[in-house]
Amino acid sequence: MNQILPPHDTDIEKDVLSVMCNRPELIYQVENILNTECFYRMDHQYLFDVIMNIHNSGSSVTQSAILHQIVPTGKKDILATYQEIKKFFTSDRHLASNAEVLVELSTKRALLVKAYELLGMIEKNAQIEDIEREVSEATNIVISRNTNTEPILMGEAVDGMLELMNREKTEGISGITTGVSILDSITGGWEFDDKVIIAGRPGMGKTAVATYHANVAAAAGNPTAFVSLEVRPSKLASRMISNSSGFSASDITKGRLADNQKKIVVERGNSARKLPLYFYDNTRSRDINDITRTLRSWHRKYGLKIVFIDYIGLICDRTVKNRSDKTAVTESVQSKLTELGDQLGIPLIIFSQLNRENESKSDKRPTLNNLKSSGKLEEDATRVIFLYRQDYYDANESDSRGVDFIPSHNIEYIFAKNREGELGPVELKCNVALNRVYEISRVPAAQPQLNGFQKNESLNGHSHSFN
Structure with missing residues (x-):
C-alpha cells in the first residue's frame, strides 16, 4: 500500500499562529481546543509551545517575550518562522473555526498512524483480540481529540432537566431497581x-x-x-x-x-x-x-x-x-x-x-x-x-x-x-x-x-x- 501524505494545512496553521502572536488577547478562544500535536510542521509546534508557555505563566504574549524565549536557543529557523508569521496576519475572524480544523486534521493524522499499525498487525497475523484493542484505541482517539468545545446553554440544560423529570418510571423509580x-x-x-x-x-x-x-x-x-x-x-x-x-x-x-x-x-x-x-x-x-x-x-x-x-x-x-x-x-x-x-x-x-x-x-x-x-x-x-x-x-x-x-x-x-x-x-x-x-x-x-x-x-x- 502506498503511503498517504498526512493530512495538514500549513496556511491555516500560519493563520492561527499569526492571530495568537498579533492578537494575544484572543488566545482564550483556543487555549482549551489546541495542543502541540494540532500543528503538522515542527517549527509551528515549537512556536505554539513558546506562545502557550508565556500565556500560561500569566505574562503578556508580546514580541519581546517571544524573542526572549527564542533568541537564546540559537534556533534561527524558529526566529525566521516567527518573523514570517508576524507578517502573515490578516484577520482574526476565523480563529476559532480554524482551530477546529486543525483539531480535525490532527485527529486524522493520529488515525492514519493507527491504521498503519493495524495493517502491520494484520500482516503479522496478530491475535484478533489485540487487533480489537487497537480498534478500540482508534475510537478513543476520535472521542478524546475531536471534542465539542461549544458550551451547553442554560436552555439546553433546562431541556435536559425536563427530560429527566419526565422519564418513564417503573414502580415509582427512574433507575434500575435495587430490589429493596x-x-x-x-x-x-x-x-x-x-x-x-x-x-x-x-x-x-x-x-x-x-x-x-x-x-x-x-x-x-x-x-x-x-x-x-x-x-x-x-x-x-x-x-x-x-x-x-x-x-x-x-x-x-x-x-x-x-x-x-x-x-x-x-x-x-x-x-x-x-x-x-x-x-x-x-x-x-x-x-x-x-x-x-x-x-x-x-x-x-x-x-x-x-x-x-x-x-x-x-x-x-x-x-x-x-x-x-x-x-x-x-x-x-x-x-x-x-x-x-x-x-x-x-x-x-x-x-x-x-x-x-x-x-x-x-x-x-x-x-x-x-x-x-x-x-x-x-x-x-x-x-x-x-x-x-x-x-x-x-x-x-x-x-x-x-x-x-x-x-x-x-x-x-x-x-x-x-x-x-x-x-x-x-x-x-x-x-x-x-x-x-x-x-x-x-x-x-x-x-x-x-x-x-x-x-x-x-x-x-x-x-x-x-x-
Whole structure:
C-alpha cells in the first residue's frame, strides 16, 4: 500500500499562529481546543509551545517575550518562522473555526498512524483480540481529540432537566431497581450516570449483595454484566438460584440435596437461563484494558444497562510501567473505570475491600478513611456505601467462647457519600446463605424443609463464612 501524505494545512496553521502572536488577547478562544500535536510542521509546534508557555505563566504574549524565549536557543529557523508569521496576519475572524480544523486534521493524522499499525498487525497475523484493542484505541482517539468545545446553554440544560423529570418510571423509580424498596426510595434506583462504590471488610457479604442486586437487575429485563475476579460463574449462578429456590448455594454445589429438591433447583435454573445476565469469568484476564474492552464489546452486542464489578482490588494494568507501584496501578484502573462509565452512560456498581484500620476500634463500622487507595474513584463516585454485619463479629466471639450462635441476619448499608440523597445507615436483613437482601419489616419467602444432612451450616451459626 502506498503511503498517504498526512493530512495538514500549513496556511491555516500560519493563520492561527499569526492571530495568537498579533492578537494575544484572543488566545482564550483556543487555549482549551489546541495542543502541540494540532500543528503538522515542527517549527509551528515549537512556536505554539513558546506562545502557550508565556500565556500560561500569566505574562503578556508580546514580541519581546517571544524573542526572549527564542533568541537564546540559537534556533534561527524558529526566529525566521516567527518573523514570517508576524507578517502573515490578516484577520482574526476565523480563529476559532480554524482551530477546529486543525483539531480535525490532527485527529486524522493520529488515525492514519493507527491504521498503519493495524495493517502491520494484520500482516503479522496478530491475535484478533489485540487487533480489537487497537480498534478500540482508534475510537478513543476520535472521542478524546475531536471534542465539542461549544458550551451547553442554560436552555439546553433546562431541556435536559425536563427530560429527566419526565422519564418513564417503573414502580415509582427512574433507575434500575435495587430490589429493596427503601434503597430505591433513597437512590431512585441505579441511575444511568451512577458510579457506586460498595465496600466492606471480608465477611461483610459483598459477593452475596453483588449477586442479589445483579440478579434483580437482570430479572427486571436489564442486560447486566457481572465481572467477578474471585468466584466462577457456576458458583455465582448457584448463589442466585439459592435465592429463588430457598436452598443454600453451599448445599446446591456440594450435592447435599435430595432428588425432589434437585428438581426444584433444575426448574429454577431453567427459568434463569433466559435472564440477560453476562458473566466475565474469573479465569480470564484481570487486566483493566481487557476488562473494559470486553465490556465495550458487550455493550455494543447486548446493550448493557448496568455493570457489577467484584472487586476492584484484584484488577491490574499492564500499561503501567512500574507494576509494583500499587498506587500508580490503582489510579490507572480507577481512571479507566471512570472513563468507561462516562462513555457507556450506564451505572457501574464497583465493589471494594476496606483496610483494617477499623478492626482495632470498639465500633467497627467503617468510614471513608477505610477505603483502600480510593482516590479518583471516590471523588467521581455518586455514592459510597459500606456494608456492615455485626453477625460476623458475634459469630467469631461465640466460636471463641464455645457457645451457640443464632444469627440475626441484620446488615447495614451505610451511605458515607450520596450526592443526591441522605447519609447514614439503612438497616436491612441479609441471609448470606440464600443471597437474599430484604427489609426488616418484610418476611422472606418460606424456605423448603431440609433434612438433618442437608441443613445449611451457615444457618446454624456460620454465615460469616460467606462473602
